[in-house]
Amino acid sequence: MNSAVIEVLAPRYGIAWYPWAVQYFFLIAVSYSALLLTVPGLLFGKKNYESLAKVALLVTVSCTLAGPVALLADLHQPLRFWHFYANLTPWSWMSIGSLLLPVYLVLVVAYAWLAWRPAMQAQARGNGWIAKLSGWISLGEWHAPRWMLVATGLGALALSVGIMVYTGAEVAIVKARPLWNTYWLPVMFVLTGVVAAAGLVILINRLMTGNDQEVNEQSLKVIVVTMILSALVAALWVSEGITGFSPSVEQAFASLRGNPEWRAVAIYGLLVGIALTLTAIVTLRRPGWLGRSWIAGLLAVHIGWTFRWMVLMEVQTVAKNTAGYYHYAIEAGSSGLLGIIGTFGLWLAALLIIDILVPWKKSLQASSH
Amino acid sequence: MDKIRRALLGQIAKLTAGAALVPLSSIASAGINDQPPRREGDPEKRYAMLIDLRACIGCQACTVSCHIENEAPLGSFRTIVSQYEVEHEDTGDSATFMLPRLCNHCENPPCVPVCPVQATFQRQDGIVVVDNEVCVGCAYCVQACPYDARFINEYTQTADKCTFCAHRLDVGLLPACVESCVGGARIIGDLRDPESQISRMMKEHYSELMVLKPEMGTAPHVFYLGMDERFVSRPDAKPAIWDVRDQQGEEIGYEFSGH
Ligand code: SF4
Ligand code: SF4
Numbered sequence: 001m002n003s004a005v006i007e008v009l010a011p012r013y014g015i016a017w018y019p020w021a022v023q024y025f026f027l028i029a030v031s032y033s034a035l036l037l038t039v040p041g042l043l044f045g046k047k048n049y050e051s052l053a054k055v056a057l058l059v060t061v062s063c064t065l066a067g068p069v070a071l072l073a074d075l076h077q078p079l080r081f082w083h084f085y086a087n088l089t090p091w092s093w094m095s096i097g098s099l100l101l102p103v104y105l106v107l108v109v110a111y112a113w114l115a116w117r118p119a120m121q122a123q124a125r126g127n128g129w130i131a132k133l134s135g136w137i138s139l140g141e142w143h144a145p146r147w148m149l150v151a152t153g154l155g156a157l158a159l160s161v162g163i164m165v166y167t168g169a170e171v172a173i174v175k176a177r178p179l180w181n182t183y184w185l186p187v188m189f190v191l192t193g194v195v196a197a198a199g200l201v202i203l204i205n206r207l208m209t210g211n212d213q214e215v216n217e218q219s220l221k222v223i224v225v226t227m228i229l230s231a232l233v234a235a236l237w238v239s240e241g242i243t244g245f246s247p248s249v250e251q252a253f254a255s256l257r258g259n260p261e262w263r264a265v266a267i268y269g270l271l272v273g274i275a276l277t278l279t280a281i282v283t284l285r286r287p288g289w290l291g292r293s294w295i296a297g298l299l300a301v302h303i304g305w306t307f308r309w310m311v312l313m314e315v316q317t318v319a320k321n322t323a324g325y326y327h328y329a330i331e332a333g334s335s336g337l338l339g340i341i342g343t344f345g346l347w348l349a350a351l352l353i354i355d356i357l358v359p360w361k362k363s364l365q366a367s368s369h
Numbered sequence: 370m371d372k373i374r375r376a377l378l379g380q381i382a383k384l385t386a387g388a389a390l391v392p393l394s395s396i397a398s399a400g401i402n403d404q405p406p407r408r409e410g411d412p413e414k415r416y417a418m419l420i421d422l423r424a425c426i427g428c429q430a431c432t433v434s435c436h437i438e439n440e441a442p443l444g445s446f447r448t449i450v451s452q453y454e455v456e457h458e459d460t461g462d463s464a465t466f467m468l469p470r471l472c473n474h475c476e477n478p479p480c481v482p483v484c485p486v487q488a489t490f491q492r493q494d495g496i497v498v499v500d501n502e503v504c505v506g507c508a509y510c511v512q513a514c515p516y517d518a519r520f521i522n523e524y525t526q527t528a529d530k531c532t533f534c535a536h537r538l539d540v541g542l543l544p545a546c547v548e549s550c551v552g553g554a555r556i557i558g559d560l561r562d563p564e565s566q567i568s569r570m571m572k573e574h575y576s577e578l579m580v581l582k583p584e585m586g587t588a589p590h591v592f593y594l595g596m597d598e599r600f601v602s603r604p605d606a607k608p609a610i611w612d613v614r615d616q617q618g619e620e621i622g623y624e625f626s627g628h
Contacts, residue, residue, distance in 0.1 A: 004456035005599065005606035008465070011446050013517050016508035076506025076526040083505050087486040091401055094485035094509055173402050175479060175585055176515035247584075255603070321470070321517045321581075322451065323606035 010322040017312060018335040020074035023343040025167060025308045027067035028101075029193025030200055032160035034060035035108060037197060037222070042115055042364055043153045050364065051212045052219065055201045058208075058351065058360050061112045064105055066347035071101075073339060093170040100162040107156035113137075114149040119362035133357060149365055164190050171311070178252035179315045184237045188307070191230045195276075196304020198222040202297030204351075209361060216293035220280045223300050227277040234273075255318050259325065265310060272303055402482045410492025415560040415590075416533055417495065419567050419578070420469050422595035424552035427452050427467035431546035431555065438534065438545035445520045447471065447531040448546055453606055455597075468600055469555065471546070472497060472518040472531035473581065473589030480510040480519060489528065494559075495590060496535050501527040515585045533557065560590075570594070 034056040040046045041053025072078045089095035117138050124135035168186020175181050198219040205215045241249035256262040276299040283289045283296055317325050354360065427450050435441070435448045448471035456463045478497050481489050488504035491497045499510075504527035511519045511528060522529035534544035538557075542548075547555045558567030571578065571592065579596040580589040599605070 004458065005604060006454040007451065007604065007606040007608045008454050009450070009452040010608070011449050012444070013520065016511035016521060074507070076508065076521050077504065080505045083486045083488075083503055087488075087503065089405075089485055089487050091403055091405055091482050092485045092509075093401060094483065094507060096401070098485060169401075170509075173483075174512050176513055251584075316512075319517075319603065320515055321603055323604055323608040 005323075007323040013319070013322075015313070015316040017316065018074055019309075019313060019337075019340050020070045020335070020343070022305070022308045022312050023070035023340060024067050024074060025189070025312060026196065026305050027063040027070060027343070027347065028163060028167060029189055029304065029308075030197045031060050031063035031067055031108070032163050033190070033194040033197030034063065034201065035156060035160050036194065037201060037219075039153075039157070043150060043157075048214065049218065051209075052201065052215045054360060054364060055205050055209065055212075055215055056197070057112050057115060057364070058354060059197060059200050059204060060108060062347055062351040062354060064108045065350045066343060068101060068105060069346055070339075070343045073343075093166055093173065097163075097166040097170060100159060100166055104156065104159035104163055107152050107159055111149065111152040111156045114144055114152060115364045116358050116360060117144055118365050119359040122362070123359050130357065137357070144365075146365065164193075175248065176320055177315055177318070178248045178255055179318065180311070181248040181252070182237060182240070182246065184233050184240075185311070187233050188230065188237075191226050191233065192304045192307045194226045195223055195230070195300045198226070199297040199300025199302075199304065202293045203301065206294045206297070208355065211291060213290045216290045217284065220284050220290075220293055220296060223280045223296060224277060224284070227273060227280070231273065231277075261325075265314070269307075269310075272299065272306075276300055276303060404477060404482055405487070405490070407491045407493045409490075410494035410496060410535075412493040413561060414494040416474065416538065416557065417560045417567060417590040417592065418471075418474075418533070418547075419556045419558075419570055419592045419594060421552075421554045421556065421570075422467065422469075422593055424554035425450065425467045425469060425550075426552050427465060428551050430549045430551055431469060434545040434549035435531070438537075439532075441529065442523045445522065445529065447518075447529070453600065453604065466597060466600065468593075469546075470516065470518070470581075471591060472514075472533075473516055473587065473591045474533060476588035476590060477586060479513045479515065479585070479587060483509045483513045485509065492535070496533050496538075497530070498532050498535060499528045499530060501525050501529070504528050515582050515587060516589075 037056035038053040038060065041049035041051070042057065072081055075081065084095060084098040087095075088099075120134045120138040121141060124131050124138055165186065168189050171180045171189075172182060172185040202216055202219045205212055205219075209215075237249060240246040241253040244250050276296060279296045279299060283293050319325060429450055432446060432449050436446065439447055441447055448469060451468040451470055453466040453468070454463055455466050474491075474495050474497050476495070478491060481491055481497065484490075484504075485507060486503055486505055488500045489497065489510050490500070501522075506521060506526050506528065508521055508528070511521060514530075519528055519530040521527065534542070534546075537544055544555075544557055547557050556567050556570060558565035560568055560571070562568060574594050578592045578594060579598070579601060580592060582589075582602050584602065
């Protein structure tokens with residue numbers, strides 16, 4: 001019956017959020033998740049987590065610096081960003097986010113600065129321009145008490161909860177897109193963020209430090225636990241849709257019904273999810289396999305990024321009003337591929353600059369006092 | 370969609386069209402994502418539109434005149450008439466269904482509270498507008514509108530949408546689409562004036578009126594007369610228009626670059 005209706009004329013609606021948005025959501029999620037990974041080693045001063053904290057701190061700072069740039073770029077009028085602060089709008093999640101983000105950034109940077117400072121001060125005693133620069137960056141020889149680190153760390157953590165809530169809510173409240181409109185989306189953003197952060201920590205650990213086995217083991221455990229939680233959340237979401245418990249999830253399912261591409265996406269998601277969980281478990285169990293953790297690390301980063309790509313970009317191709325689906329072909333220009341590469345380039349630059357300037361592999365303030 | 374659900378949706382559409390007659394808002398609360406207070410515009414009025422689909426011939430005169438009046442970029446539309454070919458289930462006869470679409474100037478517009486800089490706001494006369502000097506082009510409102518009524522204007526790089534031609538209404542003129550409608554299918558007017566043509570028609574056809582996507586809870590203020598329930602929400606139809614491909618499988622007949 002319904003197949004007898006043909007849509008003869010309908011306008012084409014372009015997508016409104018570009019891949020920049022994916023980059024922002026990815027980087028900021030890795031940022032707050034890696035911040036969590038620094039907690040046992042740096043904030044609680046647990047010796048056996050210190051190596052993990054070192055790598056995680058580098059990851060969180062570099063992502064925190066690069067993320068907001070991607071966000072700015074997703075505005076069609078980036079030079080008007082000051083309008084956010086000239087027109088405070090407490091009822092808009094995005095406006096709330098614009099207030100949280102700078103404070104979060106400052107606190108994360110302060111937290112890392114305090115953690116790296118003793119090593120920077122030591123470096124400043126040497127010769128050459130790096131030593132000189134280190135002296136400037138560490139702002140003198142005075143001793144920063146540990147409570148300062150703890151205070152900024154706790155502050156950054158508190159703000160990171162704000163970032164988790166706002167980034168999730170901002171998308172999840174959009175009723176017009178049933179695939180977004182679920183309480184589980186913010187939870188899923190956090191879980192996949194933690195997966196990606198742990199994965200990135202493993203990769204950095206492989207590439208920039210001596211592939212520390214303890215770091216690998218701890219990160220893999222984080223991945224296994226969060227993947228199991230993600231599976232639970234996904235199952236709950238699906239069951240809400242099937243049982244009709246949530247009309248909006250039911251609508252989300254209906255909007256994709258009979259679409260082979262989305263079915264393929266679902267199957268792919270399930271398969272990579274299983275692949276990652278199994279890889280992580282096997283790597284943990286087999287003696288001597290920890291050195292190959294980077295395989296799980298790559299998969300984890302892939303899942304964290306692709307989840308955001310599917311949620312933010314592909315969902316925009318599901319028509320709200322008209323029949324069928326739009327085709328989104330990623331453009332080569334700055335709003336497409338160049339943007340994606342550019343943001344990763346920026347992140348890499350931040351990472352390398354920190355690597356040159358900061359002796360981040362040396363002990364953190366946590367253990368030096 | 371099966372018959373029962375369709376009928377149900379039709380019912381909701383009708384009920385919501387009715388409920389919208391009672392102005393339920395102007396209640397602003399402080400919660401996140403709640404409607405902020407309205408500003409500007411005449412508080413004595415509530416503009417709305419009634420589209421008599423029985424009189425629409427799908428000529429797209431409204432589409433064209435709106436495009437000229439409001440200088441939308443090529444390929445972006447503030448209003449358009451969707452056209453569907455419907456085949457009768459039993460006889461196989463086919464007919465064309467026309468559905469003019471535009472911003473619904475919702476009573477509970479989800480596009481308003483999301484705007485982070487208050488560039489999108491609702492006037493006291495119900496018209497939802499964008500201040501494109503303030504808009505940062507975040508496109509959040511574009512996502513939030515369930516009706517695809519908004520787009521980012523590629524010239525101004527800010528949000529753009531139908532304003533009921535507020536600039537014309539304010540000086541006593543009719544919107545371009547209403548002015549140019551060949552069949553007289555679009556009726557705009559003030560719902561607070563019981564003598565206005567729209568008020569009278571809404572009273573007369575009260576039980577037959579429908580709005581789009583009532584399940585979104587937006588209380589649209591564009592009412593359709595002669596509506597078919599099947600088109601109230603996203604239609605279960607075969608998209609034909611973008612399927613025109615050449616021998617290389619490339620889409621043809623679409624000439625607007627940069628999309
Ligand atoms: S139709 Fe869309 S743009 Fe118009 S008021 Fe409703 S939600 Fe806003
Ligand atoms: S695109 Fe403009 S009008 Fe729309 S939400 Fe963003 S700032 Fe507001």
